[in-house]
Amino acid sequence: MTRKFIPFELERWQSRWEHRVRYNISESGVHPLSVGELLAIGSVDPDELHSIRFGYTQGNGSDELRDAIAALYPDCRRENVITTTGSSEATFIISWALIEPGDEVAVLTPTYLQAWGLAQNLGASVRTFDLEFENSWEPSRESVETAISADTKLVVVTNPNNPTGHILSEETRNVILECAQKTKAWLLVDEVYQGAELNGETTQSFWGSYERVIVTSGLSKAYGLPGLRIGWVVAQPELIEQLWARHDYTVICPTPTSDFLAQVTLANRSAVLSRTREILNTNLPILEQWLNKFSTDLEWLPPQAGAICWVRHPGNPQTPELAEFLRTEHNLLIVPGEHFGKPGFMRLGYGNESGELRAALAALEAGLRERADWSSFVQVAP
Ligand SMILES: Cc1ncc(COP(=O)(O)O)c(C=O)c1O
Known part of the structure; x- marks a missing residue:
């Protein structure tokens, strides 16, 4: 059917x-x-941009760009990183690589429904657990434990969250990690709003808290550069290789101007x-x-x-x-x-x-x- x-x-x-x-x-x-404002922030001579040739670039992102991304995370090397066309492509190739028909996926909602829709389009069933208005946008422990069952293959969390703008408490992070670890589920954390905190305190990344954590992020939200279409995945090198194999089928490589301007952005991150x-x-x-x-x-x-x-x-x-x-x-x-x-x-x-x-x-x-x-x-x- x-x-x-x-x-x-x-x-x-x-x-x-x-x-x-x-x-x-x-x-x-x-x-x-x-483009001009970004070059001015980075004190970059526009001639540098003008001299870029529109050849194919390194498919998974230039070494320089992946080094700059890796530097954002503790104990992370360029082998842990693949650059994608926005964090949307990141979520797409992860879903494609991990989800098989019949799988169970748990998603923290409300959320940007990309992984939720993709999972179902790939034949998985989705259970949700909710950020609760009455609970200051935290999910209850019970709802996390119910949604992440022994059969859950992948847990998806967006932190900071879209649409609430909420940042999960330490306690909730730990409950989610505990449940994912118990069932050995992959934990995909979309951190594309990291860096856009109103109080200036960068949200702690989930990276490094468990070997099956996969972090996605990019320059579209906190950095104000959605049209650059630069996102990334941070994961264990074996998974990054599998994702690159999918990326070969999607967009091949970043554009040379985007790769260059992304480097300028990260060099002038603050x-x-x-x-x-x-x-x-x-x-x-x-x-x-x-x-x-x-x-x-x-x-x-x-x-x-x-x-x-x-x-x-x-x-x-x-x-x-x-x-x-x-x-x-x-x-x-x-x-x-x-x-x-x-x-x-x-x-x-x-x-x-x-x-x-x-x-x-x-x-x-x-x-x-x-x-x-x-x-x-x-x-x-x-
Ligand atoms: C939580 C979240 N993830 C991913 C995306 C995709 O953004 P992009 O592909 O521009 O990085 C969005 C866009 O709104 C989003 O809100």
């Missing part, structure tokens, strides 16, 4: 519409850097990350001020990392309808909770330039007030 293909609704929603709306707060990263932090800390108060006007309608916990806020709208379980209304009538893109598997929520991205964010929030407010049937927004003075 042919399996029904599960589309990646979030990515389809964004790729179809985000360049066609006036206001876009569907993104989870900060306002991207331009300056790039400070820019991100500055954007986050300037814009979150703007968003919170806006949200506070509607505290009777909306519930949220302040994000700890990432330019994302996960907002519960209990009066309105129909978030796709709301999102479609905002898009068609107010030229505004948000992400409905359903794209993370959670009706009644919306994800608001606050990483834009501040003026843009204010204008987008005004459009959101206008849209919500117009739909009096969906909330009591109209009763609150503008």
Whole structure:
């Protein structure tokens, strides 16, 4: 029997519409850097970029780039690293290498549903365990223990989390590690939001806590460079070899300009990350001020990392309808909770330039007030 293909609704929603709306707060990263800004941060002569030839590059990423990535992690060498086209390709080749029909995969939700969808498209069954709003976005020990069974092949965690912006407590990390180790499951930790912490304290990587830990990350979120399409995997060399064999089938190699600019980025990591932090800390108060006007309608916990806020709208379980209304009538893109598997929520991205964010929030407010049937927004003075 042919399996029904599960589309990646979030990515389809964004790729179809985000360049066609006036206001876009569907993104989870900060306002991207331009090539010129990045070269200026790194004091790189633009001629260096201009002289790059568009040949094929080293397939798994240049040695220099893999050394720079390895240096971000304790006890990590270039043999532990493969460079990928965004962290999406990283998740794809890992899923392809590890998941077989009939496998069981446990996924911490809400989350970016790539691994969740891929696992099912590859014939696995998925169990989820939830970050709980009432538990300050921590999962209960019981839910972790139930989701990670003796048959679990792969556990998938995103930390810091998208869409909540939550960073797992030490206690939860340990419970997840303990359960994964007990069943010898692979533990894939997506750390693409690491470095985008509002308080500037880098989230501790899972790398090194267990031999079956696989870390993915990249330059799209914390570094503000999604268009560079540079991601990576950090894992044991044997698995990296298996992933490279898949990568030969996907995209072959990074572009030479991306490999070069990724090296510039990592050589100037702290300056790039400070820019991100500055954007986050300037814009979150703007968003919170806006949200506070509607505290009777909306519930949220302040994000700890990432330019994302996960907002519960209990009066309105129909978030796709709301999102479609905002898009068609107010030229505004948000992400409905359903794209993370959670009706009644919306994800608001606050990483834009501040003026843009204010204008987008005004459009959101206008849209919500117009739909009096969906909330009591109209009763609150503008
Ligand atoms: C948790 C998470 N992982 C991976 C990705 C994919 O990003 P990229 O392929 O640009 O690294 C995203 C994008 O939104 C994400 O939120």
